Amino acid sequence: xxxxxxxxxxxxxxxxxxxxxxxxxxxxxxxxxxxxxxxxxxxxxxxxxxxxxxxxxxxxxxxxxxxxxxxxxxxxxxxxxxxxxxxxxxxxxxxxxxxxxxxxxxxxxxxxxxxxxxxxxxxxxxxxxxxxxxxxxxxxxxxxxxxxxxxxxxxxxxxxxxxxxxxxxxxxxxxxxxxxxxxxxxxxxxxxxxxxxxxxxxxxxxxxxxxxxxxx
Numbered sequence: 699x700x701x702x703x704x705x706x707x708x709x710x711x712x713x714x715x716x717x718x719x720x721x722x723x724x725x726x727x728x729x730x731x732x733x734x735x736x737x738x739x740x741x742x743x744x745x746x747x748x749x750x751x752x753x754x755x756x757x758x759x760x761x762x763x764x765x766x767x768x769x770x771x772x773x774x775x776x777x778x779x780x781x782x783x784x785x786x787x788x789x790x791x792x793x794x795x796x797x798x799x800x801x802x803x804x805x806x807x808x809x810x811x812x813x814x815x816x817x818x819x820x821x822x823x824x825x826x827x828x829x830x831x832x833x834x835x836x837x838x839x840x841x842x843x844x845x846x847x848x849x850x851x852x853x854x855x856x857x858x859x860x861x862x863x864x865x866x867x868x869x870x871x872x873x874x875x876x877x878x879x880x881x882x883x884x885x886x887x888x889x890x891x892x893x894x895x896x897x898x899x900x901x902x903x904x905x906x907x908x909x910x911x912x913x914x
Contacts, residue, residue: 712803712806712807712808712854712909712910712911713808713852713853713854713855714803714808714809714810714811714833714851714852714853714854715803715808715809715810715811715853715854715855715856715857715906716811716812716813716844716847716848716851716853716855716856716857716867716872717799717800717810717811717812717813717832717856717857717858718755718812718813718814718856718857718858718859718860718863719812719814719816719821719824719825720754720755720814720815720816720824720859720880721754721755721793721859721879721880721881722793722857722858722859722863722877722879722880722899723792723793723796723799723800723812723825723828723830723899724790724791724792724793724796724824724825724828724830725790725791725792725793725879726786726789726790726824727751727754728789728790729782729785729786729789729790729824730750730754730782731747731750731751732781732785732789733778733781733782733785734747734750734778735747736777736778736781736785737762737774737777737778737781738765740777741766741774741777743765743766745765749764751881752881753881754859754860754880754881755815755840755858755859755860755862755863755880755881756815756840756862757815757838757840758775758778758779758815758816758817759771759775760840762774762775762778779817779819779820782820783819783820783823786820786823786824786827787827790824790827790828791828792828792829792830793879793898793899794898794899794900795898795899795900795901795902795903796828796830796899797829797830798899798900798902798903799857799899799902799903799906800830800831800832801903802902802903802906802907803906804833806906806907806910808854809833809834809851810832810833811832811833811834811835811836811847811851811853812825812832812834812835812836813836813839813844813847813848813856814835814836814837814839815837815838815839815840816837816838817837817838818835818837818838820837821835821837822835834851840862841862841865841866842866842869844856844862844863844866844870845865845866845867845869845870846870848866848867848870848872849870849871853870853872854872854873854909855867855872855873855874855875855906855909856870856872856873856874856875857875857876857877857899857902858875858876858877859876859877859878859879859880859881859882859887860880860881860882860887860890861882861886861887861889861890862890863876863890864876864887864890864891864892865890865891867891868890868891873893873894873909874890874891874892874893874894875892875893875894875895875896875902875905876888876890876892876894876895876896877895877896877897877898877899878895878896878897878898879897879898879899
């Protein structure tokens with residue numbers, strides 16, 4: 699049977715892909731640790747970098763609550779962000795494959811959306827410094843808040859480096875893709891629901907292509 703001359707049903711655009719920011723698209727460990735060290739030096743509070751590193755990915759306010767009484771957290775947040783904005787330029791780099799991952803999503807006609815616990819001002823600066831330009835950015839969300847964003851945008855996939863990222867993807871019904879470029883192992887990520895775990899984003903374009911409908 700030939701379909702020549704018949705109107706063709708338009709192919710729907712692929713659903714958006716979501717990406718975490720810190721240690722997924724960018725290597726921000728040095729600037730994060732330097733900013734916490736600066737807060738500790740200014741306040742006299744000994745902030746353990748190993749403990750901070752073990753929780754990378756949570757909101758700044760939640761991390762500082764481990765070190766400061768509740769009434770001192772807002773001031774510590776402001777101090778941290780001042781240091782972060784000062785230090786981000788020389789200490790932030792894109793992770794291998796980050797640009798190619800965003801480009802693969804765009805090439806398929808979909809939107810690449812960064813969904814991060816990071817404050818939006820710091821997140822935008824970090825992306826600019828790393829030379830990355832997603833289609834949209836949602837900041838100051840973590841855990842179930844990320845899941846809500848993923849549902850709102852109708853994301854097909856979410857890529858992140860923490861167990862909380864994987865749980866958010868699962869909750870939202872998105873394909874949970876973990877990357878081991880952060881502080882967590884493949885076992886950690888799979889235990890939280892990761893369906894695919896990559897060593898880095900260099901492997902993402904091929905994986906993403908497998909999600910796309912056939913052009914036939």
